[in-house]
Amino acid sequence: MSRHVTMRGPDDVIAGTNPEIDQVLSIGTDLLAQGQTAFEGLFRTWNLYQIGIALGLFALAHILRAVLGPRIRAWMGARQDWPKWRMRILAIIHQRLRAIFFVTLIWATIWIMREVTWPSRSYLLSIIGTLAFAWLSVVFLTRLIKSPSLRKTVRYGAWTYVTLRILNLLDPAEQLLDSAGFSVGDIRFSLLLLIQALVILGVLITLARFFTATTASRIKRNADISPSMQVLIVKAAQIAFYGAAFFLGVRALGIDLTGLAVLSGAIGVGLGFGLQKVVSNLVSGVIILLDKSIKPGDVISLGDTFGWINALGARYVSVITRDGREYLIPNEDLITGQVVNWSHSSDFVRLDIHFGTAYHDNPHDVRRIAIEAAQSVDRVLTHKNTVCHIVGFGDSSVDYVLRFWIRDPTGGLTNIRGNVYLALWDAFAENGISIPFPQREVTMLNQDASEPGIRKTVSD
Structure with a gap:
């Protein structure tokens, strides 16, 4: 019994074993062939002329930017009374003067060449002019995005898209990206799906952020809504807009979320215990x-x-x-x-300070002077009832409590108490009212019992 063995090379092993890999190789081969044909076509006589014309126009645009740029900037500096939005637009235009000059020059050249020669001799210039105009438009449109990182990402993505579109390479590029992926059930994951997800979700999240900011600014300008309700409405709007952006983006990508219901429920239970x-x-x-x-x-x-x-x-x-x-x-x-x-239902706050005076001072005068001194302080409200009461007879002083009102607790409490104490000090000094301190009488006895004791008063 004889056995026939067939030997295969590495290329035979790769080809035919995986249809997806074969598809990627086929698309890549076609793109390389198209690129080789386009590259060889660049070296034709009229194509070389058009490339030279484009380079010359770019150099001329650079010269115009160097000559006219400072003059335009000086003219902008003399327009300080213009609105900010108009000055901002002028600043963006000034930053892109070279690109604007180049687009203007190349399309003027294309129009002249189409009038005096065959359209085919300006075909390459038309492609370059279309690309330059599309790139410049992307730059101006992406300036509306405030986030620098998001603006840069959207700008490079849009440049790539319009370039492939203008060069008629969009369909082959989509096929190449879609072929690099794998399938899980009815859902196919590929590089094309990833890029589409980033673009769609990015646009929707940007719109959600814009609508959220607009809603928040309008709500905060409404004086009829309390501050707490403003915060609640803004939070609810954020959840609604961002949630809608996520679900709309997922549905736009064709991903069915019903299969994730059980998994999300289990994850929710686990998160509930872990994030109490x-x-x-x-x-x-x-x-x-x-x-x-x-x-x-x-x-x-x-x-x-x-x-x-x-x-x-x-x-x-x-x-x-x-x-x-x-x-x-x-x-x-x-x-x-x-x-x-301190300011839940009213801005008025009553503060108490305690002090004492000597027993020989008239309490009626003390109360009157204390009230007048407190009302002389700036933040103390004079139209609210400022009172002073005797609260006890201490060992060394008659004790009082002085009560006054303020309506700006955000300005601090310790400082207003200090100012009132300072006003009391000045008023008592002016009217001869003393603030006592504890005193103790200590009798020191001599060791010789025949001599009388020496009595000394020591202040604590």
Whole structure:
């Protein structure tokens, strides 16, 4: 019994074993053949002339930019009274003067050549002019994107797309990208799908960011909406716009999300146990926004922290103290802890300070002088009732409490108390009222019992 063995080379092993690899190789071979044909065509006489004309026009555009650029900039400098948006457009145009001159010159040249010679002799110039105009248009359109990284990504992607489109290489490029991939069930993942996902999601997220910013600016300008409700509406708008952008992008790519329902449910249960604190802070933040217990600008005290609320976040509240420190307090602490809101229902705050005077000073005069001294301080409200009461008779002084009102707790509490104490000091010194201090009488006995004791008064 004889056995026939066939030996195959490396090329035979590669070809025919994987249809996807064969497709990639076939498309790549066709592209290389087209590129070789186009490259050989560049060395024809009229094509070389057109390349030389394009290079000359680019050099002329560079010279015009060097000559006219400073004059245009000086002319722009004399237009300082123009609106900012117009000056911004002029600045963008000034940055692209060379490209603008080149596009203008090359299309003028194309028009002249089509009038005096055959259109085929300006075919390559038409392609170069179309590419230059498309690239310049992409530059101006992408200036609307504020994020520098996103702007650069969109710009390079758009340049690639318009170049392939103008050179009639878009279909072969799509076939090549689509052939490099794999299938999972009914879904095929490829480089083409990845690029489409990046483009579609990028555009939708940019639109969602624009609509969110526009909605937020309009809501914040509405004085009829409370600050806490403004934050809640802005957060809800962000979730709605970004969620819609994600789901629309996924549906536009043809990906079915029903198969991920069970998996997402299991992941949600796991995240629920692992992120209890995070979820608690998120829910507490929604409760804070709904019950309006605190809002941006309120002055609060939480433990040793005293300051005003700078912003309400989804997970924490930003509180800025008088010394410039910013505390990020979790929302859960504001729900479960005791919070003093100095400006919850009213901006008026009453402050108490305690002092004492000597027993020989008339209490009626002391009360009158103390009230007048407190009302002489700038931040103390004169139309609110400022009172002074005797609260006790101490060992060394008659004790008083002085109560006054302010309406700007964001300006600080310690400093206003200090100013009132200083006003009391000046008023008491002017009217001869003394502030006593504790005194003790100590009797020192001599060791010789026959001599009388020596009595000394020592102040504590």
